Amino acid sequence: MDQDKILTFVVPAYNMQTYLKRCLNALLASPDNVDVEVLVVDDGSTDGTLAVAQDYQRRFPGIVRAIHQENKGHGGAVNTGIAEAAGMYVKVVDADDWVGASSLAEVLDVLRRQRDSDDPLDMLVTDYVYDKVGRKHKHVVDFSKVMEANRRITWDDLGDFGIAQYIIMHALTFRTEVVRMSGMTLPEHTFYVDFIYSYQPFPWVKSIYYLSTPFYHYFIGREGQSVQTDVMIRRVQQLCRVNRQMLTATPEATDEGVTPGLYRYMIHFLAIESSITTVFLILSRDSNNYRVQKELWNNIREYSPTIYRDTRGKLVSRAMNLPGPAGRFCVRVGYRIANMILGFN
Template structure:
């Protein structure tokens, strides 16, 4: 029987979390239609051994892949190569799924005729108790856009100016990734945006489910979204941003066929990455060189990528631009205070 949904679980040294992840996925009533590809990315703890144990327990559902360490993107790329399900979703190893939500997603995928299905996700605040079911949850986005009709098959271009798709909410036809050779950066953090944007030119239709499927763990000190860690790995963030700008340029110049609606959607998402880039630099070591480099980057963006430049909705970026960067130090102090509180 062909699998309906492939879930890729890229994992590096995740022995503390992987059992909760796999237990949430491996429900008796969905096993026949579910494929879980656990990619052990060169782990040095018990992650690989646990992967093999779960593969033995669920031989028709779980595939354990062991490879040399290549980073989060490498794990996803490897998983896509081995995926056989009609649809595909990525669930990070320290996160997990709502069991009712994933059952409802699979039920819908049986009848879905959309390239992409979007579901909700919760931020789950890790309180250190180890009891994930009791973590406080918060929906980052309560509904994809005002007036959405759930389970309706929309043309992507019809709603492109209303939505912002994150990796945690994305379920996509596997064929789109394979046929168009979608590959994201390896040995690099912050590649989620590559994964959700690179397929956009090839997506025709999209549907939305009311269910919240994904639980995204918040609060680990070693998470890539930790402010200190983001500064430490700024080169990774910068690398991804350059790749995204190059991708946008290919769409803009017609090297990749892309409708105007999709291109503007891509520009808007990249504008969010640009805002993140500026915030990281604002929170870093200060000095005239930092201010000059940041302004030079923003000027380049205005000249070479006006659609991305004009798509900005971030208040720190707006303040900097309106003040012609004279409020650089103040914006930096505000961000530093905000990071200390978070």
């Protein structure tokens, strides 16, 4: 690893010609970016995405690198970026998203202080913004109620997360070696692998630093986006696939090195992803998917009765598994209300 590079941005890009320039301009906004690396992984695009990336590579030699590969999906593109990253730290930024310039300066300042440390931070957490199409008010997700800012902390220092609150990929910057030590390989041609990315490396994270700044801007609501409700219903089996990989990455509370705070958070997150999958199985109104819903929770119980007990006992899990047609009706209504308030789809 080239330790001259403090941060690698991995930019998975498939047919993102329209948005890629905005993303790259934001990542390159720092006047002092010689120690920043931007890897644009063109995932077999059929538009001008690769040409845009190659143009930036020519304009920013030694900083931007265009990597072309046959289409492997978002997970395959992230895998390539992680394997190629030269930076001490790595952050995934989707090609239709961007970062804030002032926040970028703050993030680089924190990371640069780790360069000569004998015990560098394993994970940086920052806030993110839902930049939804057509909405003037932008919802900012911050973690000030669950972790203290500007201080090195551990999993055991975290507070209690809300019923639907969790640390997603957009909030995370990992030490690159942590991701590699975790052995994480994201499934190819599969959507929603960001759940895995935001989960599997955690047992290798021993130190956390929270910087309360709206770093990541999550562009949401464009036509055909993978988080639109109808799209997620069609791809609900991929959510099930993601759930299975998350389950096998979940440690037992008694495993060596697993602290109470780490186990508590991972169970919380597993319960949320399992419940999200359950919601879309219910929203499909497909009786076959109702059976898949039962199988999902049975699989957790078969894998580990303890993990099942702790996951299924969470309030969010109980709320998403209300019995019978009346229970499914309540889930559908609750989803519509939450979507109207938060605008997450």
